[in-house]
Amino acid sequence: MGMTMTQKILAAHAGLDKVHPGQMIEASLDLVLGNDITAPVAIDEFEKAGFNKVFDKGRIAIVPDHFTPNKDIKSAEQCKKVREFARRMDIENYFEIGRMGIEHALIPEKGLAVPGDVIIGADSHTCTYGALGAFSTGIGSTDMAVGMAVGKAWFKVPEAIRFTLKGKLGEWVCGKDAILHIIGMIGVDGALYQSMEYCGDGVGSLSMDDRFTMANMAIEAGAKNGIFEADDKTLEYVREHSNRPPRAFKADADAEYCREIEINLAAIRPTVAFPHLPENARTIDEVGEIRIDQVVIGSCTNGRIEDLRMAAKVLRGNRVDPGVRAIVIPATQKIYLQAMKEGLLEIFIKSGAAVSTPTCGPCLGGHMGILAKGERAVATTNRNFVGRMGHPESEVYLAGPAVAAASAITGKISSPEEVIK
Amino acid sequence: MISGTVFKYGDNVDTDVIIPARYLNISDRTELASHCMEDIDEEFSKKVKPGDIIAAGRNFGCGSSREHAPIAIKYSGIKCIIAETFARIFYRNSINIGLPILECPKAAKDMENGDRVEVDLKSGKITNVTKGRTYWAESFPEFMQDIIKAEGLINYVEGKVESQ
Numbered sequence: 001m002g003m004t005m006t007q008k009i010l011a012a013h014a015g016l017d018k019v020h021p022g023q024m025i026e027a028s029l030d031l032v033l034g035n036d037i038t039a040p041v042a043i044d045e046f047e048k049a050g051f052n053k054v055f056d057k058g059r060i061a062i063v064p065d066h067f068t069p070n071k072d073i074k075s076a077e078q079c080k081k082v083r084e085f086a087r088r089m090d091i092e093n094y095f096e097i098g099r100m101g102i103e104h105a106l107i108p109e110k111g112l113a114v115p116g117d118v119i120i121g122a123d124s125h126t127c128t129y130g131a132l133g134a135f136s137t138g139i140g141s142t143d144m145a146v147g148m149a150v151g152k153a154w155f156k157v158p159e160a161i162r163f164t165l166k167g168k169l170g171e172w173v174c175g176k177d178a179i180l181h182i183i184g185m186i187g188v189d190g191a192l193y194q195s196m197e198y199c200g201d202g203v204g205s206l207s208m209d210d211r212f213t214m215a216n217m218a219i220e221a222g223a224k225n226g227i228f229e230a231d232d233k234t235l236e237y238v239r240e241h242s243n244r245p246p247r248a249f250k251a252d253a254d255a256e257y258c259r260e261i262e263i264n265l266a267a268i269r270p271t272v273a274f275p276h277l278p279e280n281a282r283t284i285d286e287v288g289e290i291r292i293d294q295v296v297i298g299s300c301t302n303g304r305i306e307d308l309r310m311a312a313k314v315l316r317g318n319r320v321d322p323g324v325r326a327i328v329i330p331a332t333q334k335i336y337l338q339a340m341k342e343g344l345l346e347i348f349i350k351s352g353a354a355v356s357t358p359t360c361g362p363c364l365g366g367h368m369g370i371l372a373k374g375e376r377a378v379a380t381t382n383r384n385f386v387g388r389m390g391h392p393e394s395e396v397y398l399a400g401p402a403v404a405a406a407s408a409i410t411g412k413i414s415s416p417e418e419v420i421k
Numbered sequence: 422m423i424s425g426t427v428f429k430y431g432d433n434v435d436t437d438v439i440i441p442a443r444y445l446n447i448s449d450r451t452e453l454a455s456h457c458m459e460d461i462d463e464e465f466s467k468k469v470k471p472g473d474i475i476a477a478g479r480n481f482g483c484g485s486s487r488e489h490a491p492i493a494i495k496y497s498g499i500k501c502i503i504a505e506t507f508a509r510i511f512y513r514n515s516i517n518i519g520l521p522i523l524e525c526p527k528a529a530k531d532m533e534n535g536d537r538v539e540v541d542l543k544s545g546k547i548t549n550v551t552k553g554r555t556y557w558a559e560s561f562p563e564f565m566q567d568i569i570k571a572e573g574l575i576n577y578v579e580g581k582v583e584s585q
Contacts, residue, residue, distance in 0.1 A: 037445045041488050044448075049575045067446060074446035124486040124510055140488035140514035142574050188433055189480035193509050222480060224509055277433060364442040364485070383484060385437040392441075392460040 002252025004160040005227050006195040009135040009249050013118045021159040029059070030134075031112055032147040033121030035103055035360075036064035036075070039082045041141035042122055046148060054089045055151030061093035061112055062086050063103040066360045071367035101332025101358045104128035104216060104300035109332055111242025115230040116249055120147050125300050125382065127218045131211035132238065133230030133248055138219060158224045160195035161186075162257040165202030167266035172416040174310065175210030176302055176380065176400035179217045180271040182263065184281025192222035194258065197251060199229050202265045208237045209306040216301050217382055220278040270415055272378075273398040276386045284403060284415040291323075294377040295408040296389075297401050298329025298356070299363045302380035305335050307401040312344040314405035314416050315351040321411030326353035327369045333358060353408065365389045371396075378407040423500045423521075423540040425472035427532050428465060432478035436490040436511065439482065445489055453489055454496035471498035474540065476532035478504065482511025491515040501540050503547060503558070505529045516565055519573035523547065525558035542566065 003011065003018065011019045013027035034042055039062055054060050062082055067075035086094035093112060100106060104125050107113050115133035119126060124138035139153070147153050169178065183190070196218050198211075206214075211228050218226025228234070230248035238246045269283035297303075297311050308330060320326045328348045330336035336358065339345050348355050361368030363381040371377055371390030376397065379389065384396035399407070402416040409419050438460045440453060447453055458465040475494065481504040482490060491514050494502065502515070505526040515522045521542050528547045532538065537550040545560035561569070571577035 037487065040448065041492075045575045049579050072446065078446060078448075122486055122488075124484065126486075138486040138510050140486050140491075140510060140517060142488060142517035143513065146574065146578065188483060189506060189508070192480065192506060219484075219510075222483060222508060364437075366442055366445075383435075383437070385435045385484060387441050387460045388437050 001256050002254040004195060004255045004257070005133070005197055005229060005249050005251045006135050006160060006225060007157055009116055009118060010155060010157055019157045021157050023157045024154060025157060026152050026154050027118050029120060029147055029151050029153060030117040031059050031061060031119040032144060033061045033103060033107065033119065033123065033126060034144050035066050035123055036068060036079050036082055037066045038122035038141045038144060040078045042144040042148070043081060043085045045142050045145035049145065049149070051149040054091065054148045057090045058092045059151065060091050060148055061107060062091060063095050063100055063106060064097070065100060065102050065358065066364065067366050068359055069097050069357065099333060101335070102300045102303060102360055105304055105331035105335065108132060108212070109241060109334055111244065114238050114242050114244045114246045115234060116247025120144070120153050124219045125216050127223065127225050128212055128216040128300060130215035130218065130225050130227035131208065132234055133228060135225055135227065137225045158193055158195045159258045160197045161191055161259040161261060163196060163198045164200035164260065164262045165198055165265055166200055166262060167202055167264050168205040169265045169268060172270055172402040173268055174400045174402065175206060175213035177268050177271040178263070178265060179214045180273050180278065180281045180398060181268050183217065183221050183278050184271070186221055188220060188277050188279045189222040191218065194223055196221065196223045196226040198227065199251070203228060204231055205265065207306055208233055209304040212304065213301055217278070220382060270400060270403050272403060272413060273384055275384050275395040275397065278384060278398060287413050290376065290397070290413045292378050292407055292412060293324065293375040294369060294371060295324060295326040295404050296329070296362050296369055296377060296379040296381060297404050298331060299360065299381040300331065301382040302401055303329055303331030303335065305338050307380065308335065308339045308344050311401040311405040312347040314402055314419055315353065315409065316347050318351055318409045318419065320352035320408045323411050324408050326408040327356060327362065328353050329356045329359060329361065331358055362389055378404050378413055380404050423472065423474065423542070425474045425500060425538065426470070427474050427476050427534060427536040427538050428469065429532055429534045430475065430477040433480045433483055434477055435484035436482055436487050437484055439490040440487065440493040445487060450492055450496040453493040457493040457497045466497060469497050469499065472500050473498060474538050475499050475502045476504065476529050477502065478529065479506045481507050483508035486510045488514045488518065491518050491520045495520045503529050503532070516568055517574040519569050519571065521569050523558040525556050528556035528558065542569065
């Protein structure tokens with residue numbers, strides 16, 4: 001029996017020729033990641049265990065992105081702790097405010113993730129780098145602490161669902177619509193403990209930004225990781241961003257999958273996930289009349305340049321509804337600058353939207369756009385759980401940047417087709 | 422042997438409701454515990470007693486990787502979680518901080534709020550004293566039992582380093 005992409009990467013990092021689902025292995029790590037919420041707990045554990053140095057100061061990344069720029073004194077103390085640890089350990093990839101970005105947009109941009117890597121991060125959306133053909137998965141602070149010290153982690157080898165993608169996404173439809181459609185189909189625990197492997201002719205038509213979005217939300221289906229086979233687009237992206245050599249793994253022809261699903265990209269409509277689970281997916285045609293108070297365009301899911309371009313295309317020459325607060329958050333400084341050069345920020349500001357420095361902020365109900373009781377938001381973020389963006393009685397509707405921008409204009413959840421005639 | 426009263430919840434209890442992000446700038450474990458579950462059950466932190474048990478449906482602990490979630494539960498006094506299934510990061514985090522959690526769909530489905538339940542982690546035996554029923558969960562492999570006994574992976578690793 002052959003191996004899946006994930007199994008091959010794990011085997012290679014465990015020094016084994018072959019692994020099988022359910023097998024416990026210890027794998028060497030190419031990168032260990034943490035942020036200002038999870039790293040402080042990891043640092044405590046690291047010190048409690050008596051570790052006094054990291055396994056490789058070039059293979060650890062710490063990004064203060066959640067409650068930053070520091071939202072209050074307690075958050076400032078957490079960031080200070082992380083900053084001092086990074087200095088003490090001489091960690092090369094610590095990214096300070098003004099030079100940073102949301103971790104999962106920043107890491108690929110800085111060339112710290114390449115095909116074939118094994119990456120753990122104390123943030124559930126670490127699965128994003130599967131877009132590059134890496135095995136990457138979220139873990140907690142204790143695993144981060146041990147990972148930083150020894151450069152290894154144990155894993156149970158997962159089985160996989162194979163998604164064969166066909167066709168090409170239509171106009172105004174992006175990776176977000178595809179992944180919401182998939183989660184709607186399999187449910188929030190539809191890939192529990194499993195890999196989601198994407199292959200098929202349709203993959204080539206997806207941009208890297210679309211793939212980042214789709215891999216990013218694998219966790220929302222309960223998956224251990226989401227992974228795309230590296231192709232020419234991947235290798236071109238890696239050449240532009242990294243000096244490290246990629247190792248592209250392909251699944252064996254006789255790899256065994258626990259489930260096989262075919263997705264016709266051309267048939268996917270703009271999709272919205274209703275409160276309070278990402279699996280509550282409906283096409284834009286099934287939404288009905290839902291008034292909104294806020295729109296957030298950003299996050300590790302949809303704060304990349306293509307997302308901003310799509311939002312700007314809808315907002316250009318239009319005005320944000322007087323009853324709506326629209327907040328646009330470019331995911332990294334580089335994306336921010338690019339959006340400025342392309343005139344996107346001007347379009348946002350002229351339309352009546354606020355533009356923020358990179359932060360996870362509102363996505364997790366941290367700051368920069370918290371909802372009051374009874375308020376509703378359309379957000380390009382990844383979770384719509386109870387209280388996720390603020391008050392426990394507020395609501396988050398997940399969508400792609402085109403739907404979010406169109407909704408900002410009309411004041412209700414809308415298709416870009418309604419706004420752009 | 423763990424023995425306590427059941428707090429029962431449904432499917433897909435996520436880490437945002439176990440401990441909302443607005444409290445993630447808190448490092449004091451007891452203070453975190455005082456906000457545990459408050460967005461879906463305001464009474465939880467007032468009623469929970471040391472030794473009590475959480476029972477839940479599918480995919481317990483889905484969402485964020487915040488270790489604050491199992492920490493808040495552990496420091497609220499809960500000694501064990503029994504669910505139909507767990508989200509994988511939460512599962513790993515719970516073991517790593519020494520909070521025993523068992524997957525046992527039948528036991529979890531049958532349990533109701535207020536049931537008196539006993540759990541033997543070594544054998545995986547779950548007894549619902551109130552309902553007079555016994556269930557068997559898959560017991561932990563030895564190394565995981567040792568991690569739980571050591572109250573977490575860090576103490577376990579420390580112990581191994583010291584004994585070498």
